[in-house]
Amino acid sequence: METSYVKSATGELKQVLLCSPTYLNLSPINKIAEDWLEKGEQIDQQKCLNEHQELISIYESNGINVEVLAPTEHLSSQVFARDFGFNIKEGYVLGRFKEEVRHAESLLYAEKLAELGVPIIATCHEGVLEGGDFWQLDEKTLAIGTLQRSDEKGIQSIREQLEPLGYTIISVNSKPEYLHLDMIFNIVGEKTAVTYYDGLPPEFQAYLDEAGYDLIKIEEAGVFKHFCNLQALGNKRIISLSANTDVNAQLRERGFTVFELHSTEILKTGGGPHCMTFPLERH
Numbered sequence: 001m002e003t004s005y006v007k008s009a010t011g012e013l014k015q016v017l018l019c020s021p022t023y024l025n026l027s028p029i030n031k032i033a034e035d036w037l038e039k040g041e042q043i044d045q046q047k048c049l050n051e052h053q054e055l056i057s058i059y060e061s062n063g064i065n066v067e068v069l070a071p072t073e074h075l076s077s078q079v080f081a082r083d084f085g086f087n088i089k090e091g092y093v094l095g096r097f098k099e100e101v102r103h104a105e106s107l108l109y110a111e112k113l114a115e116l117g118v119p120i121i122a123t124c125h126e127g128v129l130e131g132g133d134f135w136q137l138d139e140k141t142l143a144i145g146t147l148q149r150s151d152e153k154g155i156q157s158i159r160e161q162l163e164p165l166g167y168t169i170i171s172v173n174s175k176p177e178y179l180h181l182d183m184i185f186n187i188v189g190e191k192t193a194v195t196y197y198d199g200l201p202p203e204f205q206a207y208l209d210e211a212g213y214d215l216i217k218i219e220e221a222g223v224f225k226h227f228c229n230l231q232a233l234g235n236k237r238i239i240s241l242s243a244n245t246d247v248n249a250q251l252r253e254r255g256f257t258v259f260e261l262h263s264t265e266i267l268k269t270g271g272g273p274h275c276m277t278f279p280l281e282r283h
């Protein structure tokens with residue numbers, strides 16, 4: 001049988017790649033972290049490690065295999081394993097980080113994926129592209145956000161390499177302060193998404209409406225509390241923050257099982273459970 005890596009946004013998750021927050025630190029590269037830095041905040045490393053351990057436990061208790069990349073000193077955002085690229089059915093795409101402080105992560109993650117035997121099928125050669133902006137909408141349609149971290153040049157570079165495989169890539173533009181598309185839009189189950197709807201461009205709103213998406217909508221303030229940053233495990237199971245009470249209640253009303261992550265410390269650096277997770281295998 002042909003090996004398949006990540007076939008969809010919501011199929012059954014089998015294996016993920018994470019990286020420990022050992023060297024996680026506040027870096028003024030996104031609005032959330034900048035706001036905390038302005039308040040004179042510092043990161044409590046032990047709290048971060050505990051929160052990350054809780055995330056690992058949620059995966060493992062759901063039968064999901066967790067691979068861990070050993071963290072490198074001075075790499076202050078390496079815990080956000082999502083962002084170096086994205087994985088689709090045929091293998092993974094290596095993106096290109098916008099922020100200098102994250103550049104060194106690319107090679108380390110690429111080496112880890114080589115070690116795990118995941119083939120690289122495309123590399124972003126021009127512009128910028130980060131995994132937090134990526135969503136697979138259907139079998140052959142991919143969306144990439146152009147907020148703060150990915151741009152049209154980066155998308156074009158990947159488009160040229162994925163079109164021969166039959167993929168269409170659409171770009172979804174929004175305000176840079178929201179950082180990545182996974183901060184304002186998150187597919188949680190078959191045709192179900194959590195979103196800050198007003199932050200989406202009209203053409204993407206129309207796409208979702210026409211495709212018949214059931215949308216759980218949040219307020220703009222929730223974007224900065226990571227209320228859209230959930231992680232789907234497949235089969236109507238989802239990881240969400242314990243503080244995300246309204247969204248969690250709406251998910252439960254729709255028959256989802258919600259695994260609540262008690263994270264507050266890691267969030268200060270600008271990312272949540274979705275940002276911390278690179279899916280390696282999803283059926």
Ligand SMILES: NC(=[NH2+])NCCC[C@H](N)C(=O)O
Nearest residue numbers: 030077132180269270271275
């Ligand atoms: N997929 C995401 N939303 N990732 C969040 C990344 C946060 C990280 N500190 C950065 O600014 O790069």
